[in-house]
Amino acid sequence: MTQGDELKVFISTRESACDECGEDLGPKAWITLVEDKGALCLSCADLDHLVFLPSGDAALTRRARKHSTLVAVVLKWSRARKRYERQGLLVELQALEQAEMECLADSEARSRRCDREAGRREGLDQQYVQCFASRVRELFPGCPAGREIVTAEHACLKYSGRVGRSSAAKDLDAQAVRLAVIAHIRHAETKYDALLAGGHERREARAEIEDAVIRVLAKWEP
Numbered sequence: 001m002t003q004g005d006e007l008k009v010f011i012s013t014r015e016s017a018c019d020e021c022g023e024d025l026g027p028k029a030w031i032t033l034v035e036d037k038g039a040l041c042l043s044c045a046d047l048d049h050l051v052f053l054p055s056g057d058a059a060l061t062r063r064a065r066k067h068s069t070l071v072a073v074v075l076k077w078s079r080a081r082k083r084y085e086r087q088g089l090l091v092e093l094q095a096l097e098q099a100e101m102e103c104l105a106d107s108e109a110r111s112r113r114c115d116r117e118a119g120r121r122e123g124l125d126q127q128y129v130q131c132f133a134s135r136v137r138e139l140f141p142g143c144p145a146g147r148e149i150v151t152a153e154h155a156c157l158k159y160s161g162r163v164g165r166s167s168a169a170k171d172l173d174a175q176a177v178r179l180a181v182i183a184h185i186r187h188a189e190t191k192y193d194a195l196l197a198g199g200h201e202r203r204e205a206r207a208e209i210e211d212a213v214i215r216v217l218a219k220w221e222p
């Protein structure tokens with residue numbers, strides 16, 4: 001993929017709303033722009049499982065990019081310079097962790113990792129995560145160990161939230177839990193992210209992996 005085809009996420013400079021879910025995103029939202037559709041929130045764009053790696057550490061950035069199937073460049077408009085400026089990348093958590101391990105000789109990477117972990121955990125309601133995770137385990141007993149936590153954390157992230165934080169999910173509605181599990185399966189068990197990274201349209205990519213998702217669900221369900 002050439003640089004020009006990279007997925008781009010813009011930090012908005014004015015009030016914006018998501019054209020798909022209608023959510024009011026406030027004045028500094030992180031959005032993607034889709035042809036014919038306008039702005040999408042990261043949740044609707046299926047990019048909300050990615051973590052932000054600020055620019056500044058060339059080695060870490062290079063390694064994280066290498067390990068991440070899906071990468072989005074984060075850009076922000078500079079009024080002073082009248083152009084978009086790169087703020088960093090959105091990458092998979094696993095890719096960032098691997099890159100950090102490779103940079104471990106560098107003690108700075110370690111402290112950054114601690115900061116990031118703390119920041120991420122702060123955004124989560126731990127009790128809710130545990131509750132959501134046990135519900136995942138109960139409804140999908142065949143799901144591999146640890147995945148219920150990944151699924152629950154993703155579903156509960158404040159910035160992503162609609163599935164996890166909706167009032168239905170608060171009551172741990174089976175359908176809401178199922179949607180969160182499907183979102184996890186898409187990213188973790190299918191080539192969905194690779195398709196998005198390759199420039200496939202979301203609907204098209206979802207259609208292509210639908211059978212794979214159904215197969216995994218069948219294995220995980222009782």
Ligand SMILES: [Zn+2]
Pocket residue numbers: 018019020021022023040041042043044045
């Ligand atoms: Zn949305």
